[in-house]
Amino acid sequence: MPGYxxxxxxxxxHALANLNARGFAWEWxxxxxxxxxxxxxxxxxxxRAASAADAALRRSPRPQVNIPQHPLARRWSPWGxxxxxxx
Amino acid sequence: xxWAASAGDLRFxxxxxxxxxxxxxxxxxxxxxxRRHGASELSLWLPARAEPIPGGSFGLYLxxxxxxxxxxxxxxxxxxxxxxxxxxxxxxxxxxxxHAAMLCLYDLAQAGASLRDIAAQLLEPMPDDxxxxxxxxxxxxxxxxxxxxxxxGYRQLLGSRPVS
Numbered sequence: 001m002p003g004y005x006x007x008x009x010x011x012x013x014h015a016l017a018n019l020n021a022r023g024f025a026w027e028w029x030x031x032x033x034x035x036x037x038x039x040x041x042x043x044x045x046x047x048r049a050a051s052a053a054d055a056a057l058r059r060s061p062r063p064q065v066n067i068p069q070h071p072l073a074r075r076w077s078p079w080g081x082x083x084x085x086x087x
Numbered sequence: 088x089x090w091a092a093s094a095g096d097l098r099f100x101x102x103x104x105x106x107x108x109x110x111x112x113x114x115x116x117x118x119x120x121x122r123r124h125g126a127s128e129l130s131l132w133l134p135a136r137a138e139p140i141p142g143g144s145f146g147l148y149l150x151x152x153x154x155x156x157x158x159x160x161x162x163x164x165x166x167x168x169x170x171x172x173x174x175x176x177x178x179x180x181x182x183x184x185x186h187a188a189m190l191c192l193y194d195l196a197q198a199g200a201s202l203r204d205i206a207a208q209l210l211e212p213m214p215d216d217x218x219x220x221x222x223x224x225x226x227x228x229x230x231x232x233x234x235x236x237x238x239x240g241y242r243q244l245l246g247s248r249p250v251s
Contacts (some may be wrong), residue, residue, distance in 0.1 A: 008210070016187040017187045019180065021245070022244065023180075027186075065110070
């Protein structure tokens with residue numbers, strides 16, 4: 001589709017161009033109103049679990065990291081993505 | 088399942104398949120994300136009752152349904168990703184700039200901007216005759232494609248050969 005190369009995008013969107021296809025899938029999904037509503041209605045337990053998973057991935061020096069099942073896993077599974085951090 | 092012959096040298100050692108392996112538990116199995124420097128991330132779905140024994144031999148069953156071609160490609164990618172055959176190098180996403188532009192359009196529209204407002208912000212120069220311009224048609228198509236992506240089109244990006 002022509003045209004998009006002529007757009008003067010804000011800097012943050014230029015940075016998005018480094019994403020792979022899966023990264024863009026996540027960007028689109030986290031804008032989905034129904035998916036967002038799941039997260040917005042999530043309780044403190046779900047938010048803590050997401051934060052803990054993020055922290056484990058960032059800080060663990062071990063080559064294998066095990067992330068326990070997220071409290072919202074059943075609700076997120078139909079969306080086609082492995083659960084990730086907050087939208 | 089009993090194999091007609093030896094399953095060969097495939098052994099289930101995911102911890103050896105990448106520099107980093109992330110196992111994420113889910114209600115019906117586990118996701119494995121296998122990350123190796125310079126290579127595409129390999130994601131594996133391990134159903135709870137079909138996960139190979141750690142260290143044990145295993146095989147790949149390719150169901151001959153309408154997605155068979157994709158399954159064959161996925162099996163080939165898997166084999167390469169675990170170090171058998173040519174390694175898979177991470178390739179840039181060919182449609183990245185288009186998707187970045189679509190995300191920008193979508194976010195501006197969600198913030199209440201009209202297509203003309205968006206054009207005024209992103210186009211330099213703004214076309215003289217906006218209503219009949221090709222730029223207006225281009226932006227409208229991009230905006231429509233963005234809405235389709237949000238509504239579920241993102242799934243097309245998740246296969247072994249993502250479509251744009």
